[in-house]
Amino acid sequence: MSRIKQALIIALLAHGVLFSTTASALSMLDGKTVTFEELVGKGKWTVMEVWASDCRACRASAHHTVDFEATNPEVDVIGISLDDTSGKANAEKFIDEQGFTFTNLLSNPSEVDKYLYTTAKESFIGTPTFIVYNPQGKLLAVQPGMVTAEDLSAFIQKQSAAEKSAQPAS
Structure with a gap:
């Protein structure tokens, strides 16, 4: 087999290994690991905010996420700190x-x-960055940048109405 064919086969196999799964690992603060897929699709809307403890925009907009959670108890709100396990102390300080x-x-x-x-x-x-899933766990939006509580509520209301109108009448 030629070297070019061997290189191509190796590249294709590596591509399959790298991109065959969406199960990216997340760590809970207690050290347990979960995947994105385990967190969504439980019959509730899910809003995830990806943040970092050293992000000024995250610090400036955090109150919007707090307000959104307080006024939308029917929505699962999840924060994802990019501080990784090595920056757990920084993440916990930011959370507090x-x-x-x-x-x-x-x-x-x-x-x-x-x-x-x-x-x-x-x-x-x-x-x-905000990631929004419908109650069935379908990813509907990825929005980088600051988002207000009102923006999140309006998006979910609009999407909920669209999903209801798309359902066949019974």
Whole structure:
């Protein structure tokens, strides 16, 4: 077999290994690991905010996520810190300072990028980034940048109405 064919086969096999799964690892603050897929599709809307403790925009907009969670108890809100397990102390300090009462997980930019690329064909741009799933676990939006509580509520209301109108009448 020629070297070119061998290189091509190796490249294709490596591509299959790298991109065959969307199960990117996230760590809970207690050290347990979960995947994105385990967190969504439980009959509730899910809003994830990807943030970092050293992100000024995350710090400036954190109150919007806190407000959204307080006024939308029917929505699962999850924070994903890019401080990774090595920056757990920084993440915990940020969580306390911002008054986050929702679940927060630890990850890193490469894991989030891999997940977004395999599920939405989008690259991770930066923090904050909001990821929104419908109650069935379908990813509906990836929005980099600051988002207000009102923007999130309006998006979910609009999508809920669209899904209801798309259902056949009984």
